Amino acid sequence: MATPESVIEIGSTGVRLLVAEYSNDGKQNILDRSDRPLAIGKDVFTSTVISQETQNQLIQIFLRYREQLASWGISPGECTCIASSAFRDAKNCDPIMDRVLVQTGFKIRIVDGIEENKLMYLAVSECIKDQPVGFKKDDTVILVVGGSTTEIMMMSDGKMAGVHSLRIGTVRIDQQMRNQTGSYNDLQRYVQESINNTKGSLESELNLNRVKHFIAVGPDITLSALHKGRPISTFLWEIDKKDFSDFVDEIQEYSVDECVARFKIPYSEAENLHVSLLIYNLFLNFTKAEKLLVPETNIRNGLILSQHSVENDELQREFKMQITASARGLLRKYHGDEKHAECVRIIATKIYDALKDEVVLEEHARLLLEIAAILHDIGSFIRYQNHNIHSNYIIRNSEIFGLSKKDITIVSEIAKYHKGNSIPQDEDSFLMLPRSDRMTILKLTAILRIADAMDRGHIQKFSDFSIKIQQDSMIIHTKNSENTVLEKIALNEKAGMFESVFGYKVILL
Structure with missing residues (x-):
């Protein structure tokens, strides 16, 4: 028997509840829904905060929903609660989220656009x-x-x-x-x-x-x-x-x-x-x-569906395709070199896969590496000199389908350090990030620097190559080993971070 699932959404004009279940054939059946009006948006747009009266009404709505969900055998901790832009823009959203959790047991998560x-x-x-x-x-x-x-x-x-x-x-x-x-x-x-x-x-x-x-x-x-x-x-x-x-x-x-x-x-x-x-x-x-x-x-239907999409390989492939398509669309908007971006993406993912057991990151990290590879040179639209800094700015201030603000921050940081002699650890903004994010940035940046070096001339010379890990070295064997001076110079300049992070020297043969 299917287990009922529930979502509560806090919007600009109301608080809405959905209870649904999935049948064995994968169809979503709506079991219950409610919609309570609440003028959160009006409060925020007039005073930048949610008023005390509206907060009290919000608490009462959650208490009513708690009783409603109990009839389906769903506890507050089992319900997904999200809040969108109006709630997100309120200056007092954090204490309100805490108050809702303490008084009703519901944990609110803010989602971005x-x-x-x-x-x-x-x-x-x-x-x-x-x-x-x-x-x-x-x-x-x-x-x-x-x-x-x-x-x-x-x-x-x-x-x-x-x-x-x-x-x-x-x-x-x-x-x-x-x-x-x-x-x-x-x-x-x-x-x-x-x-x-x-x-x-x-x-x-x-x-x-x-x-x-x-x-x-x-x-x-x-x-x-x-x-x-x-x-x-x-x-x-x-x-x-x-x-x-x-x-x-x-x-x-x-x-x-x-x-x-x-x-x-x-x-x-x-x-x-x-x-x-x-x-x-x-x-x-x-x-x-x-x-x-x-x-x-x-959005409530979408959220319940998303909780099942992890098990749906076809849906995951489509999401990945739409995310990378969105990144390519952004690169095209800024007249980037799409052939170079695609070449670097292919090389970077091949290195990632060769080191998969040592990268030890969540599967989502591979996708972030692909997006960073596609967009790493996008800042050249502003100015080629220091284009990595401009890339960081454009990515950080852009919207990419399927990526959260946290994802976009990680991608922008990878692009920032894909060239130059500076290292992330020298900057306070990097050190203030959570440790897991710092390690993701360091590992993916190290890989991207190698991939970018292998297409230093932007001519996609190495379409066929293999990677072998041997003792303290990562050996890249290419079918076209002639005239690799430029790429070897680039690797010599960029391989320091890779050796520091993974402990391997990079050898191009």
């Missing part, structure tokens, strides 16, 4: 997987409008071209416009200009005119689908572009109270409906897509 994208991608993929929708082969936009941010994923020919967590959200815009007494036209212009500011950056990664599929996720867009769409399957709708645009215009004529009465939705949802649908419509108009696809899913 990139993890939200990953979980939403998983949820959408699951919802659409049995339908003839080729979003994994065509140019596609996946858009999720929230109270604090708008999450967007852009796919080119089915591969991740860019991901962004945009600071454009319904509650955020409502608070910014609250002191204005303008009309709907003023609101539309404000939202339009906010979105236009992002268009240039988005189109540097994906030509929006080529977008074939526009996938929109969220309760507001689901409401639109129920009234103007056609069901494709149990949890998937389709809306014609013109029908949706007409519905958005119609909604703007209704007051919040009228929305509550007409659509039988809570007041907290009705408050944000006008802005939410306007954002979806404006992004849709950037594209040539003639329809919206609306899956009824959410």
Whole structure:
């Protein structure tokens, strides 16, 4: 018998519970769900903190959910609790997390925008997987409008071209416009200009005119689908572009109270409906897509699915492909040398695999090495001299699908030390990192420096080689042993860290 699993999500406008289980055939069955409104976003955007009154309400909601989960035999410690951008932005989030843990037993984990994208991608993929929708082969936009941010994923020919967590959200815009007494036209212009500011950056990664599929996720867009769409399957709708645009215009004529009465939705949802649908419509108009696809899913479904994805080899391979595709998309945006990056990636992973028993890192580290290899020279876009410093800056301030902020920090540090004579241990910022992160950075940087040296001329000379560990040496045998002077000089310059970390001299034959 399947064991029920539960997720609680703290969003900008409410706290939501999902209880689900997996059947033997791998399908997710929803057992229970609840949604309690809570104005966390409004608090944070007006005062930067969550008020005492809202904190008390949050505690009461968790206590109610604790009773609800007890009926399913689930304890607070067995429930996954996540909080997104509004809670994350609150200056007093840490003491509130502690208070919730002490008083209710629930441990809250804060997720960043990139993890939200990953979980939403998983949820959408699951919802659409049995339908003839080729979003994994065509140019596609996946858009999720929230109270604090708008999450967007852009796919080119089915591969991740860019991901962004945009600071454009319904509650955020409502608070910014609250002191204005303008009309709907003023609101539309404000939202339009906010979105236009992002268009240039988005189109540097994906030509929006080529977008074939526009996938929109969220309760507001689901409401639109129920009234103007056609069901494709149990949890998937389709809306014609013109029908949706007409519905958005119609909604703007209704007051919040009228929305509550007409659509039988809570007041907290009705408050944000006008802005939410306007954002979806404006992004849709950037594209040539003639329809919206609306899956009824959410980040909570994605989180439960992610806990099963570790056992799903096919899903893991797809995630890895989308993560590396996102990194390549970022490199392409900054006009990097893709052939050199791919060559270094192949060499680095081959060295990693040869030393696997001595690297002794989590499996995820190999993927971080691949991403670092792809992006190590990206800083050359700014200036080739000291490009490793510029690479560190670009990576640290970019978004890469599937990587957490911690992952991006590790990758940026590896890129920073892939060249030059400085060592990480000389910098206080490195020494302040957890020991496990420091060892990951040192080991992966040492490997990357060797791989980069082997393509010093950026001509991909060594396409076929073998690695042998012999006593105190790592011997690299190449099929092309002629004219290797440049590579041997580069190895002599870069091999010091490798010998220090792994204890092996590097010999190129």
